[in-house]
Amino acid sequence: MRPLILLLALLRRAPWMAVVLNPACLLLALFLGVPITQAAGPSVALTAEETTYLRRLGPITLAPDPDWAPFEHLDESGGITGIAIDLVELAAQRLGIEITPVIARDWDAAVELSKAGDVLILPFLNRTSAREEWLTFTEPLLIDPSVFITREEHPFIADATQLSDATIVLPSGTSMEERIRRDFPNLTILQVPTENDAFQAVSNRAADLTLRSLTVAAYTIRKEGLFNLKIAGQAPEQYVNRLRMGVLQSEPLLRDILDKGIATISPREREEIVNRHVNITIVKPMDYGFILRIAGTLAALIGVSFYWNLRLKKINDALSESERSKSVLIANLPGVAYRCRHDHDWTMEFISAGCLQLTGYRSEDLLHNRVIAYNDLVAPQDREQVRAIWQEARDADRPAALEYRIITADRQEKWVFEQGVFVHDHGKRQVWMIEGLIIDITARKRAEAELYRVSIHDELTGLYNRRYMLERLGALMTEFTREAHCFAIAFIDLDYFKKINDTHGHPAGDLVLREFAALLGKSVRPYDLVGRYGGEEFIVVVTDSHQRKIETMLARLRESLKHQVFDFHGTPLSVTFSAGVANSGDLAPDEGIDTLIMQADERLYAAKAQGRDRVVYRRALSEDTSPGLV
Numbered sequence: 078m079r080p081l082i083l084l085l086a087l088l089r090r091a092p093w094m095a096v097v098l099n100p101a102c103l104l105l106a107l108f109l110g111v112p113i114t115q116a117a118g119p120s121v122a123l124t125a126e127e128t129t130y131l132r133r134l135g136p137i138t139l140a141p142d143p144d145w146a147p148f149e150h151l152d153e154s155g156g157i158t159g160i161a162i163d164l165v166e167l168a169a170q171r172l173g174i175e176i177t178p179v180i181a182r183d184w185d186a187a188v189e190l191s192k193a194g195d196v197l198i199l200p201f202l203n204r205t206s207a208r209e210e211w212l213t214f215t216e217p218l219l220i221d222p223s224v225f226i227t228r229e230e231h232p233f234i235a236d237a238t239q240l241s242d243a244t245i246v247l248p249s250g251t252s253m254e255e256r257i258r259r260d261f262p263n264l265t266i267l268q269v270p271t272e273n274d275a276f277q278a279v280s281n282r283a284a285d286l287t288l289r290s291l292t293v294a295a296y297t298i299r300k301e302g303l304f305n306l307k308i309a310g311q312a313p314e315q316y317v318n319r320l321r322m323g324v325l326q327s328e329p330l331l332r333d334i335l336d337k338g339i340a341t342i343s344p345r346e347r348e349e350i351v352n353r354h355v356n357i358t359i360v361k362p363m364d365y366g367f368i369l370r371i372a373g374t375l376a377a378l379i380g381v382s383f384y385w386n387l388r389l390k391k392i393n394d395a396l397s398e399s400e401r402s403k404s405v406l407i408a409n410l411p412g413v414a415y416r417c418r419h420d421h422d423w424t425m426e427f428i429s430a431g432c433l434q435l436t437g438y439r440s441e442d443l444l445h446n447r448v449i450a451y452n453d454l455v456a457p458q459d460r461e462q463v464r465a466i467w468q469e470a471r472d473a474d475r476p477a478a479l480e481y482r483i484i485t486a487d488r489q490e491k492w493v494f495e496q497g498v499f500v501h502d503h504g505k506r507q508v509w510m511i512e513g514l515i516i517d518i519t520a521r522k523r524a525e526a527e528l529y530r531v532s533i534h535d536e537l538t539g540l541y542n543r544r545y546m547l548e549r550l551g552a553l554m555t556e557f558t559r560e561a562h563c564f565a566i567a568f569i570d571l572d573y574f575k576k577i578n579d580t581h582g583h584p585a586g587d588l589v590l591r592e593f594a595a596l597l598g599k600s601v602r603p604y605d606l607v608g609r610y611g612g613e614e615f616i617v618v619v620t621d622s623h624q625r626k627i628e629t630m631l632a633r634l635r636e637s638l639k640h641q642v643f644d645f646h647g648t649p650l651s652v653t654f655s656a657g658v659a660n661s662g663d664l665a666p667d668e669g670i671d672t673l674i675m676q677a678d679e680r681l682y683a684a685k686a687q688g689r690d691r692v693v694y695r696r697a698l699s700e701d702t703s704p705g706l707v
């Protein structure tokens with residue numbers, strides 16, 4: 078009997094001794110490094126029913142295998158010892174019960190005692206269906222893997238099904254034999270009487286391998302000095318030993334009580350008990366096949382990762398290059414790239430650095446309207462139109478392109494061209510932002526304006542040219558037809574102009590043309606139109622014309638001209654003009670601008686024919702005209 082069982086038994090019979098023994102045990106435990114919990118009293122509370130049951134049950138007997146070291150075996154003094162015994166004792170101590178071992182001759186005898194009901198418990202065995210015929214099993218006291226044992230020179234066993242021509246040796250009467258026959262039909266089975274014989278058979282080459290509990294193997298190799306043996310591989314999961322107490326089927330309550338005690342044993346306590354008997358550190362043998370598989374997988378992973386890293390690097394390089402060129406492009410734009418909200422302020426979320434040059438404000442001044450909103454930069458007269466164009470683009474779901482003016486920080490007006498697009502969400506339901514470009518087109522606008530100005534003006538006199546005058550006459554005619562706004566035209570031609578050219582040269586004629594044009598310009602109201610129709614012929618268009626107004630204007634012109642002397646390098650030059658006038662109000666309904674021009678032209682010729690220096694209005698009037706008469 079183990080000293081601990083003796084001690085527990087003593088305490089149960091004479092509780093007063095605990096007063097003396099508890100401090101002594103505590104000191105002893107501290108000295109030996111034994112966990113305090115092991116010295117503590119019962120830690121499982123039994124129910125009244127369980128206590129009554131145990132009292133009625135009487136001695137709790139168990140029959141260990143006397144020859145199954147290190148789990149259960151006889152020590153030198155004939156007492157039973159081993160891992161199983163220590164685990165049972167610990168559970169019993171936690172339960173506060175006493176378990177009495179009955180030492181049988183051998184394992185078979187122990188089984189017979191159990192089958193006969195002479196002992197209540199077989200302490201440490203795997204559950205099998207054969208054993209379940211008379212036993213009920215507790216939870217495992219210990220879980221112990223099974224391992225293949227071979228001689229030193231034997232290669233590591235990764236998969237025992239691959240072994241050929243191998244003989245496996247097993248002790249007879251174990252639960253393992255039948256399973257091995259089924260799972261490893263490739264192996265020849267050799268049976269020997271005891272556990273120890275199995276190890277010896279491998280050591281002395283009677284068999285190639287055996288399959289035993291790891292704990293037993295470690296213990297036996299060490300104890301028997303079988304150093305030509307080694308643990309060569311772990312058996313599959315179904316060979317793991319779950320070593321339990323087998324309780325007579327008639328005593329399920331005893332099994333439940335024992336389970337309560339087993340549940341209190343911690344993994345650390347199990348490990349300490351096993352080490353106390355085996356004193357081994359288990360170093361798992363190298364599974365080269367497994368390592369090769371892992372190495373292969375790792376190599377494949379490294380290869381794949383290397384490939385993807387390369388691809389990623391290429392993509393990143395391309396992206397960086399693309400980002401770089403985009404940045405360079407944006408930085409060198411003749412304007413700005415932007416992203417703004419479609420709100421009243423056109424709130425900028427991003428605007429490139431060109432902002433400063435374009436607007437006189439830094440990008441950060443415009444971001445989120447910090448200093449100024451973009452809408453405030455748009456020239457007030459263009460704001461409505463800008464908004465309308467963007468709204469139209471949004472409604473039609475298309476990009477927008479527009480030109481408008483902005484007012485810069487130093488109050489200059491600049492023309493800009495903007496092109497942008499709405500950035501939608503995936504469903505295109507909610508508009509996010511507008512993204513686009515704004516470019517300074519002031520220079521182009523000025524060039525265009527100059528081109529246009531040149532295209533509609535006469536170079537010598539600065540008056541509108543014939544093409545522009547005809548264009549405007551067409552527009553006035555349309556307006557007249559639609560809204561009856563009358564207008565009158567006068568063709569004015571200088572008299573005997575050729576003589577000036579002939580007498581004083583072409584430059585003298587140019588001077589007269591320029592000076593006369595200036596005089597003509599001054600004679601009309603700002604909203605009347607004056608142009609050079611060709612050569613020395615001019616045209617005046619008087620809008621909202623009443624006969625009186627054009628008469629007054631031409632009379633004033635003749636009067637001015639009478640006193641006007643053009644100075645050509647000291648040579649005084651003077652000139653008169655003849656004119657023919659036609660009024661849109663006098664046209665028949667089917668007559669248009671051509672008729673009006675023809676009438677004015679005819680009347681001009683009439684004025685010439687009548688002696689020049691006069692104005693002819695209507696045919697009726699022309700009969701009355703005399704030189705100088707208006």
Ligand SMILES: Nc1nc2c(ncn2[C@@H]2O[C@H](COP(=O)(O)OP(=O)(O)OP(=O)(O)O)[C@@H](O)[C@H]2O)c(=O)[nH]1
Pocket residue numbers: 537570571572573574575576578582583584585586587590611612613685689
């Ligand atoms: N200096 C100058 N002369 C021009 C220009 N354009 C036309 N002329 C001249 O104007 C003159 C027109 O002469 P005519 O058509 O005979 O007319 P006119 O001499 O004024 O005689 P009437 O019109 O009948 O009074 C021509 O000598 C043209 O060469 C111009 O731009 N500069």
